[in-house]
Amino acid sequence: MLHIILFILKLVGWILLAVLGLLVLLFCAVLFTPLRYQVESGCRGEISTWEACVKFQIFFRMVSGMVRYQKGELSWSVRAAWKKFGNQTEPEEVAEKAAKQIETTAEKIEQEAKRMEAAEEGVEPEAKRTEAAKEGVEPEAKRTEAAEGGVEPEAKQTEAVREEERSEAKQAETTEPEEKPEELPQKETEQKEKPSQTEQKQKKRKQGRKKREEKEPAESKKKGETDGGKGIFGKIAAFFEKIKYTFTQICDKIKALLRKKEVLTAFLTDEVHQRAFEKGVRELKKLLFRMRPKKIFGELRFGFADPSYTGRALAGLCMLSAIWEDPIVFHPDFEQKILDGNLTVRGAIRMLPTMVLAWNMLWNRDVRKTIRDIRHFRFE
Secondary structure: OHHHHHHHHHHHHHHHHHHHHHHHHHHHHHHHOOEEEEEEEEEEEOHHHOEEEEEEEEOOOOEEEEEEEEOOEEEEEEEEOOEEEEOOOOHHHHHHHHHHHHHHHHHHHHHHHHHHHHHHHOHHHHHHHHHHHHHOHHHHHHHHHHHHHOHHHHHHHHHHHHHHHHHHHHHHHHHOOOOOOOHHHHHHHHHHHHHHHHHHHHHHHHHHHHHHHHHHHHHHHHHHHHHHHHHHHHHHHHHHHHHHHHHHHHHHHHHHHHHHHHHHHHHHOOHHHHHHHHHHHHHHHHHHHHOOOOEEEEEEEEEOOOHHHHHHHHHHHHHHHOOOOOOEEEEEOOOOOEEEEEEEEEEEEOHHHHHHHHHHHHOOHHHHHHHHHHHOOOOO
């Protein structure tokens, strides 16, 4: 029993060791495997004809991709092992699609030719069918004549039904009860009473309007006497109050900005923060020097509308070309505005220099204190 437990523990230990080894292997692969890139760019006299292509690969081309800018359109494609992503089609796929389209068009043409041949062969039986159809017209005409002969009795029946309905309607009108003579005077009295009530209501409304018209001018005179003197001075006082309120708001905002400026300048001028900033600049320069492109070569002809700009650009490019071993051939044109040539850049990016930068920054006391102060920084 004991040897079984020991065997299980041994197996679990080997499994954990294998998993740990895989994790270490993956970490080393990410840390030491470079991301290789290549940038190709070219122009044909004008900036509108500029084209560029960026290719990259990592993990021994297990993961690769390409980004292309051409004729004002951006296309990209990424391949991870056997899977492909992107909006760019490869030339093999384009050729396959073209071959399939040609095959489908050829099949359609063959089918149409067969249909035309069948149509030409089937002209004779169609003519025979038309003759047989003409011969069969006579019995159908006879049937229609017989059907027209049977229309008269149906029309007579409908006319008789309509006459019966009219006679019934006349009888119903004659049988309706006439109005009694007693009801007539009652209606006349009601009609006489109604206009009398409406006249009374109209008189009341006119009296109410007159009273309101008499009260309104008296009230308006009183308000004019009381508010006439205060209206102009009140508007002037309100205008000056608004100006005072806006001025105080502007002063408060200026004071708040001055306080924030003082707090920010005190934070930046601190000796600890300045040492941390200098440390970060030094480490960043080292990182950029280690990740610089290894090869840059090409030929470039350029020129600006102003010749002074062309001279300044030539001076700056000559200073940068001294960093790389492969020189770039420049042809400045001081007479016209032009951009023509090709340029290729190759290099690799590794994670090890970035890890070294992070290690050096985190183990610095000034940097740690600066990060802590930034997290708790407030303008208040």
